[in-house]
Amino acid sequence: MYNNVIRFFIILFFLSSFYFAQDAREKSHSMNILPFIEDNVQKYYVTWSSSSGSDDGWQHDIYNQIVSFDSTGEMIFNTNPKRYIGNGNDEAQEPVNVAINPIDNTMLTVWEDGSGSTVDVRGQLHKPDGTIIKSNWIIAGGEESQHSPVVVHLKNKFLVALTDEAYPAQSSMNVLKVLNDITGTEVSNMELSPRDKDQWWTIAASNNKNIAFVGWGNGEEFYGRILKGYSDTLNSTEQKFYFSSIDQYYYSVAWLEEISHFIAIAKINNNSAVCLIDTNGIRKNFTIINNAPITRETKLAVDWDSINNVYEVCYTSRGKDLTILSVTDSEIKLKQINKMFLTDGDWPTTGIACQFVKSTDKKDLWKSKRKILIAYNDNNSNDAIYLYKEVEDLTFVTKNMNQLIPNKIILFDVYPNPFNPSTTIQYAIPFVKTLHSSPQYVQLKVYNMLGREVATLVNKQQTEGKYKIQFNADNLPSGTYYYQLKVGSFLATKKMLLIK
Numbered sequence: 001m002y003n004n005v006i007r008f009f010i011i012l013f014f015l016s017s018f019y020f021a022q023d024a025r026e027k028s029h030s031m032n033i034l035p036f037i038e039d040n041v042q043k044y045y046v047t048w049s050s051s052s053g054s055d056d057g058w059q060h061d062i063y064n065q066i067v068s069f070d071s072t073g074e075m076i077f078n079t080n081p082k083r084y085i086g087n088g089n090d091e092a093q094e095p096v097n098v099a100i101n102p103i104d105n106t107m108l109t110v111w112e113d114g115s116g117s118t119v120d121v122r123g124q125l126h127k128p129d130g131t132i133i134k135s136n137w138i139i140a141g142g143e144e145s146q147h148s149p150v151v152v153h154l155k156n157k158f159l160v161a162l163t164d165e166a167y168p169a170q171s172s173m174n175v176l177k178v179l180n181d182i183t184g185t186e187v188s189n190m191e192l193s194p195r196d197k198d199q200w201w202t203i204a205a206s207n208n209k210n211i212a213f214v215g216w217g218n219g220e221e222f223y224g225r226i227l228k229g230y231s232d233t234l235n236s237t238e239q240k241f242y243f244s245s246i247d248q249y250y251y252s253v254a255w256l257e258e259i260s261h262f263i264a265i266a267k268i269n270n271n272s273a274v275c276l277i278d279t280n281g282i283r284k285n286f287t288i289i290n291n292a293p294i295t296r297e298t299k300l301a302v303d304w305d306s307i308n309n310v311y312e313v314c315y316t317s318r319g320k321d322l323t324i325l326s327v328t329d330s331e332i333k334l335k336q337i338n339k340m341f342l343t344d345g346d347w348p349t350t351g352i353a354c355q356f357v358k359s360t361d362k363k364d365l366w367k368s369k370r371k372i373l374i375a376y377n378d379n380n381s382n383d384a385i386y387l388y389k390e391v392e393d394l395t396f397v398t399k400n401m402n403q404l405i406p407n408k409i410i411l412f413d414v415y416p417n418p419f420n421p422s423t424t425i426q427y428a429i430p431f432v433k434t435l436h437s438s439p440q441y442v443q444l445k446v447y448n449m450l451g452r453e454v455a456t457l458v459n460k461q462q463t464e465g466k467y468k469i470q471f472n473a474d475n476l477p478s479g480t481y482y483y484q485l486k487v488g489s490f491l492a493t494k495k496m497l498l499i500k
């Protein structure tokens with residue numbers, strides 16, 4: 001008995017050690033690529049959190065580096081990787097996020113600081129060259145934990161969204177700190193998510209002028225708000241629901257200037273859900289991209305094609321893939337998936353930034369050379385890994401990889417019909433435009449001519465999407481059968497013929 005107990009605790013110890021060693025955030029937790037112009041030259045400010053080389057993997061520091069691209073498209077390292085937050089022994093300084101005021105190149109870096117008895121959100125106002133305007137101060141701190149900040153610039157303000165676990169929150173809620181972009185002084189604040197709902201991990205994007213979007217998850221659904229700053233007053237739409245059945249942390253958002261919409265992408269099982277969000281927070285063009293799940297904590301690359309009036313939106317997906325979408329204000333389509341785009345190993349399991357880049361003389365290197373910059377942390381050092389690579393221009397896409405979800409529940413005709421011994425039943429469930437939408441309860445059953453149930457094919461909650469079910473009638477006699485779909489108050493019945 002005693003030996004069995006000892007054996008149990010030994011196994012438990014090794015399993016727990018293995019589990020904690022696998023946490024992706026232990027070595028890297030964020031990566032950012034921020035375009036800026038200095039002396040009329042296009043450059044890119046890169047910043048990330050890293051803890052490689054530390055005995056305790058959670059002692060993150062924050063690093064930066066500036067890169068650019070010459071007129072031939074070759075990559076230039078303007079600076080070496082430099083640690084500018086942390087000293088290697090002060091515990092977690094992560095994740096890091098950064099925004100810029102493009103008028104004077106003032107940047108605000110924000111991060112989660114776990115060096116004290118509480119977890120705080122800190123900030124630093126600075127220039128790309130490292131000149132500090134306001135050094136390392138607490139933006140949100142004190143009781144409980146304030147963590148996971150993200151920042152965007154809007155007119156004359158920096159908007160810092162973060163998760164707050166202190167009162168009046170009853171679990172984790174998201175709040176907004178509005179800071180003066182010259183002094184860093186807080187000018188106002190706002191609660192973004194309900195106090196009594198456990199919601200966390202914000203993402204954000206803005207047009208740098210008057211419109212921003214902040215989104216977050218709760219482990220299952222994805223919500224967000226539009227923030228408008230046309231005057232000195234910041235206004236917000238109500239919290240709106242956008243996706244269900246998401247994987248927490250696996251979502252991203254970007255602003256599409258030419259069509260005045262945000263694009264949001266979230267991982268759902270092995271797929272990605274994609275939609276546009278207008279400047280009033282209304283969701284449009286919900287689409288499922290099959291077999292192309294977005295990677296965790298990923299920044300999107302976007303590029304406008306003025307000849308064809310379409311955006312190309314790029315993100316890393318699955319283990320080694322790169323996915324490119326074609327986006328207009330009326331349609332989201334899969335353009336291509338570059339299988340095995342990453343040749344060595346897999347994508348890191350958290351923290352990747354994608355960026356279409358321009359040369360120092362502002363030539364678009366995506367249009368001219370089909371090159372994209374992808375950055376992530378090197379787990380064996382504190383440096384960034386830069387994958388600057390030409391993307392193969394594929395000319396075809398498998399049709400079933402792109403699903404446009406209809407705006408009503410549909411039960412399709414089976415195919416084949418008549419059938420022997422199996423046929424395929426398809427149906428579609430649309431997005432429900434309510435604040436507290438949740439997966440709907442779905443029943444799909446088959447009945448014989450006498451109305452007796454012969455099979456239950458679906459009996460569970462399902463989120464929006466198109467579904468395909470195989471019905472096998474090996475054990476049934478020839479004859480007419482009815483298949484019935486019930487979703488809430490919706491009920492539809494159709495006929496199929498089995499001939500043996």
